[in-house]
Amino acid sequence: MNNFGGWLPRTRFYRDGFLCRMHQRTSMGIFCLALFVLLVALSACQAAETAPSPIPTSDEPQSLSIETKDTPAPETTPILDPVLPSDHDSPSPIPLPTEMIDYGIFWSTGFESGNLNDYFENQGEFIRQSTLASYAVVNDPVFNGRHAAALTIDTHSLASGRAAAAYLFYYNNPDAGWYSAWIFIPEDTQPLSWWNIWQWKSTYNGNSDQSIPMWILDLTAIPGRDDLQMKLVFRPDSNALKRAYANPSATINKGEWVHISTYYQKSMDTDGIVAVWLNGEEVYRVENVQTTETDNTLYWSINHYSETILPHPSTIYIDDVIISSERIEPSYRLP
Structure with missing residues (x-):
């Protein structure tokens, strides 16, 4: 077969050209030449049909359509639909001080010292509201290592409208970062009113005694079920400003360790961010x-804080408390 896709009888190729040595009569030579011309024409037509079409160009810019989810806060309804994440969206890690260690962690405690020194020696403390509140470091139940912290309150003899609280506060918080901990709630625990287990507070005058709860995690009982609903609430102290977000998927099982990881970005205005992950799911x-008051202070605490909760007394357990620049996965364990 020759380079043009047709068959020619008894051909020979030379470096400087193409030569057909014919062993036929002159009439056969004319026939071959005509056949050769026909094959060349057919090959040219086929090449023209298969050549790729040019890519059209346009002087007009192309636009990219992006779906957004804007959920404005309602003016009257206090319980809102949750603002859920998209599959690709997550808060960007914020750079923190250079003294950070592994996984972006710059402060943590697993209570392995057998006390609260990791709090007391690093701008943290235990605070109680009412004499019926206390803390302890225990060896059972424990999530990781040998110890965990226990927070206990008793609401049995409180006057109406009063509350008991056991807080573990930490004050040296970043402008933006991740806060995580493991929490164990015994199976016989039953909140009969609001129950604040996690909060960020701020002040307008620098006086921590007058701090204001900005955002909290509130646990409530679910009728006919054993698990608890976890809500995200803004300004629970103010009837005028209070907003509560309730996601039916945000439930906590009693009698087992659960992992809570939250992202918090400070803002005195309206560019703050609050995100909550439960057992690895946002x-x-x-x-x-808004996430801070006018002086931009920020205090974070894990709490056992309620007006009425069973049993009397009531205890919850905490382990592996971490503040970091990156979200801590539930698979991570403090060394």
């Missing part, structure tokens, strides 16, 4: 919100 995210 259940809440609110953006463009």
Whole structure:
């Protein structure tokens, strides 16, 4: 077969050209030449049909359509639909001081010292509201290592409208970062009113005695079920400003360790961010919100704080408390 796709009788190729040595009569030579011309024409047509079409160009810019989810806060309804994350969206890690260690952690405690020194020696403390509140470091139940912290309150003899609270406060918090801990709630625990287990507070005058709860995690009983609903609440102290976010998927099982990881970005105005992950799944995210008061202070605490909760007394357990620049996965263990 020759380079043009047709068959020619008894051909020979030379470096400087193409030569057919014919062993036929002159009429056969004319026939071959005509056949050769026909084959060349057919090959040219086929090449023209298969050549790729040019890519059209346009002087007009192309636009990219992006779906957004804007959920404005309602003016009257206090319980809102949760602002859920998209599959690709997550808060960007914020750079923190250079003294950070592994996984972006710059402060943590697993209570392995057998006391609260990791709090007391690093701008943290235990605070109680009412004499019926206390803390202890225990060796059972424990999530990781040998110890965990226990927070206990007793609401049995409180006057109406009063509350008991056991807080573990930490004050040296970043402008933006991740806060995580493991929490164990015994099976016989039953909140009969609001129950604040996690909060960020701020002040307008630098006086921590007058601090204001900005955002909290509130646990409530679910009728006919053993698990608890976890809500994200803004300004629970103010009837005028209070907003509560309730996601049906944000539930906590009693009698087992659960992992809570939250992202908090400070803002005196309306560019703050609060996001909540439960056992590795994001259940809440609110953006463009106020997260601190006018002096931009920020205090974080894990609490056992309620007006009425069973049994009397009531205890919850805490382990592996971490503040970091990156989200801590539930698979991570403090060394």
